[in-house]
Amino acid sequence: MATKYVYYFGDGKSDGSAKQRELLGGKGANLAEMSNIGLPVPAGFTITTEVCTYYYANNRQYPPELAAQVDEAMAKVEKTMGKKFGDSSDPLLVSCRSGARDSMPGMMDTVLNIGLNDTTVEALAKSSGNERFAWDSYRRFVQMYGDVVLGMKPEKKTDADPFEELLEKKKHAAGVEFDSDLSVSQLKELVAEFKAAIKSRTGSDFPSDPKQQVWGAVGAVFGSWMNDRAMVYRRTYGIPHEWGTAVNVQAMVFGNLGDDCATGVALTRDGALGVPGYCGDYLINAQGEDVVAGIRTPKRIEETLAKEMPKAYEELDSIGKILENHYKDVQDIEFTVQKGKVWMLQTRNAKRTGFAAVRIAVDLVDEGKITEIEALSPKRIPADDLNQLLQPVFDLAGKQAAVKNDQLLTKGINAGPGAAYGQICFHADDAEKKFLANPAVELILVRRETTPEDLRGMKAAKGILTAFGGASSHAALVSRQMGKVCVVGASELNIDYEAATLKVGSKLLKEGDYISLDGFTGEVFAGKVQTKPSEVIQVLIHKTMKPEESPVYQRFAKLMAWADKHRTLGVRTNADEPKQAKEAVSFGAEGIGLCRTEHMFFDHVDEFREMILADDLPTRERALVKLLPFQRGDFAGLFRAMEGRPVTIRLLDPPLHEFLPHDHASQSLLAEKIGIPVEAITRRVSELHESNPMLGHRGCRLGIVMPEITAMQARAIFEAACEVKKEGIDVKPEVMIPLVGYVTEFKNQEKVVREQAEKVFAETGVKVDYLVGTMIEVPRACAVADQIAGSAEFFSFGTNDLTQTTLGMSRDDYGGFINYYKENDIVPNDPFQAIDQSGVGTLMRMGVEKGRSQRSKLKIGICGEHGGEPSSVVFCHEIGLDYVSCSPFRVPIARLAAAQAAVAAQKK
Known part of the structure; x- marks a missing residue:
């Protein structure tokens, strides 16, 4: 029998259904479904994806x-x-x-x-x-x-x-x-x-x-x-x-047959902020591309369609309710009104911002349309979109000052919420080039209207501003999905691409000038406008708002409660100081998965340099004695901030040369500070030079050759732990030995740590429970994880270095080719942003299986930068990790991604 490649739909029946998305594509499947449920759909047929x-x-x-x-x-x-x-x-x-x-x-x-x-x-x-x-x-x-x-x-x-x-x-x-x-x-x-x-x-x-x-x-x-x-x-x-x-x-059905015809794009709820109610854009006597292309600024459905076409509006509103109830999600609808009759051309689950995604999901649960588990779906709320709720917004006083200073240029349609300022860029390819040259550059892409060809520049920009188009234009639609601040339909803008200028009345701005966009109000300002923290940050971190004052926070908190109820993966934070730790706890962190002790030395860098420059053991030990109280105080601050939650402390990891000055002027200044000849510093810098420091004398290798460094750090950890425990605060230190590849390396350093613990316990009369584990970050550690687990009490995957050592790719030097690799599909994504699951991930899976074959209850986490990236969090759940650890502001994202992973696993 010949393969069926063509599926008919129309007249209340169809060869297909919504369940056949893989074969019919989203549009074809939904056209078939709308036909099947009796909605007015012009007849047609779908040629399947198999043909493509x-x-x-x-x-x-x-x-x-x-x-x-x-x-x-x-x-x-x-x-x-x-x-x-x-x-x-x-x-x-x-x-x-x-x-x-x-x-x-x-x-x-x-x-x-x-x-x-x-x-x-x-x-x-x-x-x-x-x-x-x-x-x-x-x-x-x-x-x-x-x-x-x-x-x-x-x-x-x-x-x-x-x-x-x-x-x-x-x-x-x-x-x-x-x-x-x-x-x-x-x-x-x-x-x-x-x-x-x-x-x-x-x-x-x-x-x-x-x-x-x-x-x-x-x-x-x-x-x-x-x-x-x-x-x-x-x-x-x-x-x-x-x-x-x-x-x-x-x-074809026609919206351009006369004034009793129209075309439009509607949403059953607002896609920018999630506000309930039918809304969207339409044009009388026009065809569909006029609305989406943004060439003409359309009218708003919720404002005028009921007056101009009452019967059509009533029918559209009814269809919108039917579709939202049927699909149980906000719908993005394309329609045509021909001679007063409504025809449906498309429906799909609407693109939405992070603000809208959270509100819509919570509202649909409150309305009884979906369950809280359905609300957690990554299709409804991509975990990364929570980041939008944490970004700054414009400060009211700052906006008032900008108005007073005559900076307000115009007002358009608010299509993508948030606050953004940046340098004006008129062409998408220019924006992309500037971003690739400097990813920190702040750009606002300013266009008469955007087209799909502008996608690269839209990705590079912090915000998008157009002179034409409505809330359903291309710029608005894509910006919402990207989470970009967007203002469209600012019709007073006179944009001259040739002269690279933007004019509003007598005010003239040139390419490179700063401009600010308020995606909540549609206001456009010349220059930079002062920002303030988001409502979620104001409630959780700064305590300048009460929870009941912020509906945004209330919905966020409800969603996070659902996530915590269903996730099984723990979420910790990477933090080196009490302020970071407290922020992370406010975001829901359950412990510290990585404290980088070298970061603590930056506040006492001269004393640390004195230790590095020591010519002999007694001199080095004297320098370490100076560092001990600093380390002890830092650790005590972390233990207090975490209030009994586990704190994983990584012993010194980077090579020592990173802490020394390399230019003569800085070396001379240091020599004067610590009272040694500048020649001694120059010589020591030369001695410590490494051709490939990523693979050199660092991590546990430092502690093995210089055990006095490990001893000082271990003593500081346990003295701090005993001091805080005396204050009545529970402490749970976990000492992590970095860069282990041989079990003998781990045992060497473990012995030093445990000796120091027993000495401190004897001296203070206080004893604390603690663990000694290791960071799995070289391929050999994965291959012999069973041997290491015979001694180590926990593993934590350091995926930054594990990725480097597995791929032979330096994250400091890969910038010259990684964009080319992604553009040409050599790699599916940046391996330092999302775990390379088939390569690095296979080693991680091996490490988990081998480690737990030796120690069945072995606690295993991840503390690399991947710990807050949603697809990596899902992978960590799949291979059975106990927790992920990430930067404080990524904690909510990791919590949601962990819940999404758990729900997906239950469905399987």
């Missing part, structure tokens, strides 16, 4: 059975819609749209009004009774087909779109502002001019055969799966290239 896979595997050829299946499906569409494709009296027109499994808004291509030519346009004019509509549709089709299928794009970023340039000239000559004001004769002239431009640029005539047109569009949509912006989007959101896209061919 075949297309790329077979030199852009189609399966032999496809053409016949398309013809059969087209006949069903004709029967349902009562029109014939290519008919010379009452023609059926169709659209051709992409549809990946996961929504990729604007990243692939669309063609509308397929089937028009010089004959069918006259037939459409006659059958519709609207000649202007017919020729406007023809003009749009030639323009879109020329762009998408025939590649008629601007050759340089400063060039105008060839079609838009002709259109603007025509409007200027006619003395009109909008396309809809052009006359029939002017539209006919435009069609001829567009065709001439195509012939001039491509050497070929515009195709007049409707069947050729539809196959050209299908090929263009499949071809767009591998375009640059789609590939960048998939890399950003972890969508596999091999999934492919489906193609949806659907009967």
